[in-house]
Amino acid sequence: MLFERSSDDRVIAGVCGGIAARLAVDATLVRLVFAILALAGGAGILVYLALWIYARGRRALPAAALFAVASAAILFALGLSGTALLGATLLVAGLVTVLAAGGSLRPGGSLPRLGVALLLAGAVIFLGRRGASGGFLAPGAVAGALLLVVGPWVWQLTVERTERIRLEERAEVAARIHDSVLQTLALIQRHAGDSARVATIARRQERELRGWLYGSGVADVESVVTALGEAAADVEELHGVPIELASAGDVALDDRTRQLVLAAREAMTNAAKFSGAAEIAVYAEVGAEAVSVFVRDRGSGFDRATVTPDRRGIAESIEGRLERAGGTATIVSAPQSGTEVELRLPRRGS
Amino acid sequence: MKRRVVLVDDHELFRAGVRGEIATSVDIVGEAGTVAEAVPLIRELDPEVVLLDVHLPDGGGEGVIAGVTQERPAVKFLALSVSDAAEDVIGVIRAGARGYVTKTISGAELEDAIERVAQGDAVFSPRLAGFVLDAFRAGEPLGGDSELDSLTPREREVLQLIARGYRYKEIAARLHLSIKTVEAHVSSVLRKLQLSSRHELSRWAQQRRLV
Numbered sequence A: 001m002l003f004e005r006s007s008d009d010r011v012i013a014g015v016c017g018g019i020a021a022r023l024a025v026d027a028t029l030v031r032l033v034f035a036i037l038a039l040a041g042g043a044g045i046l047v048y049l050a051l052w053i054y055a056r057g058r059r060a061l062p063a064a065a066l067f068a069v070a071s072a073a074i075l076f077a078l079g080l081s082g083t084a085l086l087g088a089t090l091l092v093a094g095l096v097t098v099l100a101a102g103g104s105l106r107p108g109g110s111l112p113r114l115g116v117a118l119l120l121a122g123a124v125i126f127l128g129r130r131g132a133s134g135g136f137l138a139p140g141a142v143a144g145a146l147l148l149v150v151g152p153w154v155w156q157l158t159v160e161r162t163e164r165i166r167l168e169e170r171a172e173v174a175a176r177i178h179d180s181v182l183q184t185l186a187l188i189q190r191h192a193g194d195s196a197r198v199a200t201i202a203r204r205q206e207r208e209l210r211g212w213l214y215g216s217g218v219a220d221v222e223s224v225v226t227a228l229g230e231a232a233a234d235v236e237e238l239h240g241v242p243i244e245l246a247s248a249g250d251v252a253l254d255d256r257t258r259q260l261v262l263a264a265r266e267a268m269t270n271a272a273k274f275s276g277a278a279e280i281a282v283y284a285e286v287g288a289e290a291v292s293v294f295v296r297d298r299g300s301g302f303d304r305a306t307v308t309p310d311r312r313g314i315a316e317s318i319e320g321r322l323e324r325a326g327g328t329a330t331i332v333s334a335p336q337s338g339t340e341v342e343l344r345l346p347r348r349g350s
Numbered sequence B: 001m002k003r004r005v006v007l008v009d010d011h012e013l014f015r016a017g018v019r020g021e022i023a024t025s026v027d028i029v030g031e032a033g034t035v036a037e038a039v040p041l042i043r044e045l046d047p048e049v050v051l052l053d054v055h056l057p058d059g060g061g062e063g064v065i066a067g068v069t070q071e072r073p074a075v076k077f078l079a080l081s082v083s084d085a086a087e088d089v090i091g092v093i094r095a096g097a098r099g100y101v102t103k104t105i106s107g108a109e110l111e112d113a114i115e116r117v118a119q120g121d122a123v124f125s126p127r128l129a130g131f132v133l134d135a136f137r138a139g140e141p142l143g144g145d146s147e148l149d150s151l152t153p154r155e156r157e158v159l160q161l162i163a164r165g166y167r168y169k170e171i172a173a174r175l176h177l178s179i180k181t182v183e184a185h186v187s188s189v190l191r192k193l194q195l196s197s198r199h200e201l202s203r204w205a206q207q208r209r210l211v
Helices: A015-023 A027-039 A043-057 A060-078 A082-100 A113-128 A137-190 A195-214 A224-239 A255-275 A312-324 B012-022 B035-045 B061-069 B086-095 B107-118 B126-135 B153-163 B168-175 B179-195 B199-208
Strands: A243-248 A280-286 A290-297 A328-334 A338-346 B003-008 B026-032 B049-053 B076-081 B099-102
Touching (some): A015 A043, A027 A043, A027 A137, A043 A060, A060 A082, A082 A113, A195 A224, A224 A243, A224 A280, A243 B126, A243 B153, A255 A338, B003 B012, B003 B035, B012 B107, B026 B035, B049 B061, B049 B107, B061 B076, B061 B086, B076 B086, B086 B099, B086 B126, B086 B179, B099 B107, B126 B153, B153 B168, B168 B179
Parallel strands (some): B003 B049, B076 B099
16 A cells, blocks of 8 residues: 555645655655645645545545646646656656555665656656746746655665664674673673683683674674684583684585584594693684694593494594595594594585 | 893783783883883883784784884784784784784793793794685795795695694604704794785785675
């Protein structure tokens, strides 16, 4: 529907109020436009009646007829010729197109291009006739009316848009701070006695905040490095061992690289649980041929021969997973010299 | 003989923390919180090493380096930052810092890094090593001076091990080199990082956060 008659903002039948609400402009402006049009051979009154009829019963035909008469009245008042008629027709067609396509003059609303183009063409032709027809007042009035409608809208558009962006940004920052920083501070207060836990919580928060401040800003795009960062943060939080992540290059996460990240996570978990190392280093390198992840600790290390086959962590979660994805896992470890797990996944097509 | 160190960081709390951790093994002769304070202070005290925050209220650590090196070329700078933004790190290294470590570094490691920098070596954190490998990507000719604009396979190997969390001693053992040779490779990478004329480097650093 084009508009609803306004029940609370009305002088006669609420038509102006309704249009104003639809276009999100002040009703006085719309009334002013109608008043100016009314001067043009009473066209404003006819248009008002047409809109009223249309809004009451959705009867398009009588409304259209009245519109035609109104247009004729305007044209007559302007003393315009065929060219002007074309312009006026284009104007009306443009308006109808815009409104029928659900276009809105409200800032941020969509405006169908065809409608706008018709409106512009109509306005150019229509106002271009001014010199030839000699009468300045009426075309001037129409131009003024257009200006009255469009001017505030343009102004509103810019002001509201910047305002809205600012508000959205502030809301985002507030939400972020609330979800993360404030929650973390509360957690820290609760665990004030447990320094290891406090350190872990603070580290995780730092990582998150840093990711947000210096990160890509495109939170939806998951990459190998961001996924590794998340995995590292999780493991760190679960087991209280700091994990340092370095990387060269990055690539989007897909099914295969996801397996790589999961295997790396398992390697981090093993290092955190069994090695006794004070920290774990993770390095991801995305090269032309392969994606490699190294998980290293300086902990106790282990002898592969002494690990019972039923310990599924290494065989299944790391090696098996990488093999299924088409990669290889190499584990270098010796008692007392720490462990390094190298995960290598060739890039598809190479 | 303790190393004479000046601490430049705008966070009093952080300076106090660092002081508490390393004051027994180094001699902290002065502290500053801004570029304007730091430059005359360093010129006057002529320390061996300056621990330099990348971000200062009246400019970056780069400003401090620029204000000091002319008059006191022997002063070594070690950048200390919470920022992981590549352009910050690359920027301060190119301005002349001998190394970059993150602020979460342990006291013992920081002491080690200060000593290393004081001796004229370079100190790369794993993260910085990753950045550098990324910037000097293999198989991408950078144009210009080819010697400065690419890493040798050995340098690449050393950097990769640093990124993987290896210490110089461990790298030396693994590659069957002396520690001095490892240090020489890292210093050579630092020189390339500082002198390479490639615009790619700064552009890379800038783009990195947008990718």
